[in-house]
Amino acid sequence: MRFAHLADTHLGYKQYGSEERMIDFAQAFKNAIEFALSKDVDFIIIAGDFFHKKSEMDPITLAQATKVLEKVNVPVIAVEGNHDASYFRERFTWLDYLAAEKYLINLKPNFDDGIVLEEWNGQNGAYVDLGEVRIYGLKYFGALTEKVLSDYLPRIKKDGFTIFVSHFGVEKYMDIYGCISSEILHRYRNKIDYVALGHIHMKYVEDDFIFNPGSLESCDARESFFEKGMFIVDVNDEIKYVHEKNFYTPRTxxxxxxxxxxxxxxxxxxxxxxxxxxxxxxxxxxxxxxxxxxxxxxxxxxxxxxxxxxxxxxxxxxxEASTYDVKISDYSSRAEIEKGVLKQLLSRFGYEDLADDVLKLKELLADKKVEDAFGLIDDLVKVGRREVKRMEKEVEEAEEEVEEEVWDWRRAYDKRSLPRKRKKL
Ligand SMILES: [Mn+2]
Incomplete structure (x- = not known):
């Protein structure tokens, strides 16, 4: 028995607003599937983040998915990643749509006073039997991952070679939101033979038990340094796998x-x-x-x-933060140079006008004119307080701007969202 395990294809990601980057992600996915089929796999696992955007599907992205999937003659098993579904809401996702159209099997548990793991019935279910193999699936649950796993994993019933597919990170490899300790998974080694993960865009394998293939393309510039690819796994008496990456060259x-x-x-x-x-x-x-x-x-x-x-x-x-450009001539006095440096230093924060006062303060203190110095300090503190207030307001405004930038107008139609009051400027 042989299968392919990939994850984080992020179809539809128009990175940096580039159409060509969007095509890169589609091409990587197409090549991966064609490569897997050329290796005569019995099934293909896609461990989450199949699409990049949860709701804003566009026809090109959908075609990039279906035109490849319609050529696949073996079962495709998928779970929803953080990019495919909102984990706190039950709604019909694009993977549900692909499942309804028989392109793939989208595994996830039901919730009915606790987790219910039902067999795939052609519409939904948490596990599916493919001959000698049983595959369980769990979508992304973010910060609830550990809690959900503690309900889910004990309910797994091993039958033949048992695979658990999900979308979350393992702390050891990258400590991002919703990661768990791999110990939680190792406790169920008697029930699970292969843990097929996605989420962290970098390849890792732990004890030939936990497998994470990495993404196919870089979703972020830093990821260009990560090892990416897909697993082709052979199961006979033991697991033999190859981390394949030569089917596609990620963008440089x-x-x-x-x-x-x-x-x-x-x-x-x-x-x-x-x-x-x-x-x-x-x-x-x-x-x-x-x-x-x-x-x-x-x-x-x-x-x-x-x-x-x-x-x-x-x-x-x-x-450059630590350099000063003070014009020094043969006639410059020490005081002039000092003022020049101080002015430039303060100008980075927009306070070059304070240079004279600061130098005066230094003089007063040097001459031990303490009372005068305190007077000046009081004045400066007043200026400082005013500045702090101004900066706080700026930060507040900047935060508001950011909020507006990510605001999704479609949420206006979501009955759960109430119109937000805007802060006055
Ligand atoms: Mn991802």
């Missing part, structure tokens, strides 16, 4: 770092030429600078696009 991410010490763009261009790849890459370009406005940001991006011909270019402008 290129990380470049440059520092503008002068406004010389030729030097920058040379740097790019030296560091360019084959083009069509996702390029994350970090640019450090000491003086704001030393170069024209638009020009810089234009040059980078011309030289690198990237698929996506992300430029991050990073001000």
């Amino acid at each position: 991410f290129r990380f470049l770092e440059y520092e503008f010490k002068s406004s010389d763009l030729r030097e920058f261009k040379e740097f790019l030429v030296k560091n360019r790849g084959r083009g069509k890459e996702v390029v994350i370009l970090k640019i450090k600078y000491r003086v704001k406005g030393i170069v024209d940001e638009e020009k810089v991006e234009k040059i980078a696009k011309e030289v690198l011909s990237p698929l996506v270019l992300k430029v991050e402008w990073i001000p």
Whole structure:
């Protein structure tokens, strides 16, 4: 018996707003399925995050899924990941839709005064028997994972080679939201032969028992360093597996770092030429600078696009925090230099006007004119308090902006959501 185990295909992810990135995810999935079929697998497991977006399905994404799945002549077993379903709400998901259309089997338990594990009936169920193999499935439950597992796992009834498919992380490999200790799973080794996980986009295997294949593409720039792929698993007397990755080459991410010490763009261009790849890459370009406005940001991006011909270019402008640009002439006094440095330091926070007062304070203290110093400190504290209030307001406003950015207008039609009151500006 042989099967394929993949996860986190994230179909429909238009990363960085790029249509081509969306196609990458679809191509990776297509290649994975074709590769699995070429290996004559008996069934295919997709351990969650099949789609990238829960509700906003678009026709292209749906076609990317169905056009591949309709060619599969073996059972496809799936569970819902955090990207496929809201775990706190029972509703018909896109995986339910695919199951209703017979593209796949979407395993999840029922809840009726506790967890109920019923056999798949063509519509729903928590487990399915495929010849010698029994497969149990559990969708993503976030912070409730441990609790749900403690109800679910004891109810598993082993029959033949038993697989448990779910979508959550194991702490040891990455401590993100909703991860559990692998000990919880190891307690059920007598009932389960293979734990098929998804969620963490990086390959890991624990004791030939817990398997996580990683995603097929990078959902995040950092993930470009992760080992990705899919398992092809052979089960005879024992489990033999290969972590396959040669069926698809994930998009290359290129990380470049440059520092503008002068406004010389030729030097920058040379740097790019030296560091360019084959083009069509996702390029994350970090640019450090000491003086704001030393170069024209638009020009810089234009040059980078011309030289690198990237698929996506992300430029991050990073001000250098520990350098000062004080013009020192032969006639500069120590006080002038001091004021220059202080002014620049304070200007990063928008307080360059305080430089005179701060220097005066230093003088007063040096001369032991304590009373005057306290007076000045009082004044400064007043300014400080005003500033803190202003900053708090800014933070509040920024938070509001962020909220609005992720606000999904469709929720306006959800009977559970009440219109939110907006804070006054
Ligand atoms: Mn995922």
